[in-house]
Amino acid sequence: MHAEVGDRVVIHGRTVGTSDRGGTVIEARGPDGPYVVRFDDGHETLVHPGPDLTVVPPPS
Structure with a gap:
């Protein structure tokens, strides 16, 4: 699973x-x-991709 800075993850x-x-x-x-993710509630944590993670690229 590939994500870049600025991508949304769910x-x-x-x-x-x-x-x-x-x-x-x-x-x-x-x-x-792994990725450092800032969640919508302000919490930041290190996230390792797995089957429960979806990457949503920013709109073009």
Whole structure:
């Protein structure tokens, strides 16, 4: 999974009743991750890509 700085990511909830989380990539530490993501609530964390992550490129 490839993402670049400025791309939006969505981490889908893995259990029933868990909502999705969205954020913006603010740093890419490798070509395929991990990524530093600032979530919509302001929290920043290191995210390793997996099957529950979707990358949404910015609109052109």
